[in-house]
């Protein structure tokens with residue numbers, strides 16, 4: 001497939017014909033896109049032959065690592081056998097049946113029904129329609145409003161972008177749609193001053209109760225949140241937050257939804273992030289690690305209570321041409337089976353995750369402008385701050401993060417700047433030696449970044 005072209009030729013054609021997501025096209029085309037040509041394990045190679053450590057597992061998704069020929073072989077066989085058939089009109093196929101059975105086994109108790117989509121965003125939109133339909137069937141059609149969090153991220157469809165709390169997305173497309181409201185995020189470093197994290201966790205959870213009472217419990221369908229906010233910058237709530245949110249949702253008969261698109265399939269060391277925090281959602285959404293990004297597929301895990309409710313309503317008029325696509329389902333099955341049978345998630349929980357977290361804290365705890373060094377499993381971050389003593393952030397949020405990210409880029413290490421939060425989420429198969437390489441390179445970059453901040457008078 002890959003015709004031989006020079007980097008410049010790739011860039012010119014890309015600039016001429018390809019519109020990139022979340023991109024300022026003019027700005028990108030002035031510098032040209034980095035052309036990634038191949039990948040293996042935790043490494044990428046670009047068209048100039050640079051070897052790059054992918055500290056972000058693509059976009060938080062390549063949990064099993066790159067270059068798994070067993071997955072490509074599964075795709076080839078399935079494509080030769082049945083490249084496509086739909087799951088509408090009373091039909092199914094072996095690949096989606098086997099995947100559904102496997103997922104019901106790795107999911108927590110009470111989740112035996114899965115609905116398929118093509119992405120995390122489609123899973124979120126599916127969930128929105130499901131929770132509203134559930135309350136219709138239960139005779140409470142007024143319960144339509146969903147509550148999300150500011151700085152939460154739930155995708156780019158109209159529903160997902162509305163439920164997310166990214167104002168710069170709401171401004172484009174007249175969002176949020178009606179029936180979606182937000183509460184502040186449980187970001188202790190920014191909002192919990194004067195309180196212990198545990199005290200703040202309860203305070204932040206009570207913001208959900210205040211919103212439910214403001215809207216009216218008889219109008220609220222669900223509260224939706226990522227166990228750990230990913231694209232918002234790895235905001236890890238205090239341990240008291242989620243149990244209190246669950247108590248509040250049960251009190252007011254509000255469905256509780258976990259968006260596990262990033263946290264799911266081992267990222268935190270548990271199969272799913274809600275298990276880490278000990279809460280029990282009524283539904284949860286998934287994508288990314290479901291197939292490790294090898295093919296697009298998403299899912300909604302529907303808890304027994306909601307599944308029963310939807311069933312009582314007869315036809316659920318929703319679905320996609322590619323819902324349960326046979327090749328995507330077969331690859332997802334092989335991926336999930338390998339995550340389980342190769343002990344990859346267990347290793348994150350008991351070995352490489354604790355190792356990463358110890359090294360991460362040791363490495364970044366001593367910098368003058370790095371604070372809130374945090375993480376669990378193989379999702380971690382720190383925040384670039386103006387003054388650690390007062391928790392003062394930099395005035396132009398994101399400016400310093402971009403400086404730092406670009407330094408990483410030049411050192412062939414991919415990490416993510418979410419504002420001034422610097423984030424890493426490598427493939428779950430990363431070795432301890434590769435963790436050392438990631439951290440040692442990152443330390444070099446942060447050292448360089450602090451020097452640049454001084455040179456530019458930002459500190």
Ligand SMILES: Cc1ncc(COP(=O)(O)O)c(CNc2cccc(C(=O)O)c2)c1O
Nearest residue numbers: 059119120121153154155231259261262287
């Ligand atoms: C929690 C969550 N929910 C839904 C989505 C949407 O999934 P799709 O993209 O497959 O529609 C996401 C996606 N998360 C995501 C997607 C793209 C970029 C970044 C970033 O951090 O730069 C994060 C996500 O992180």
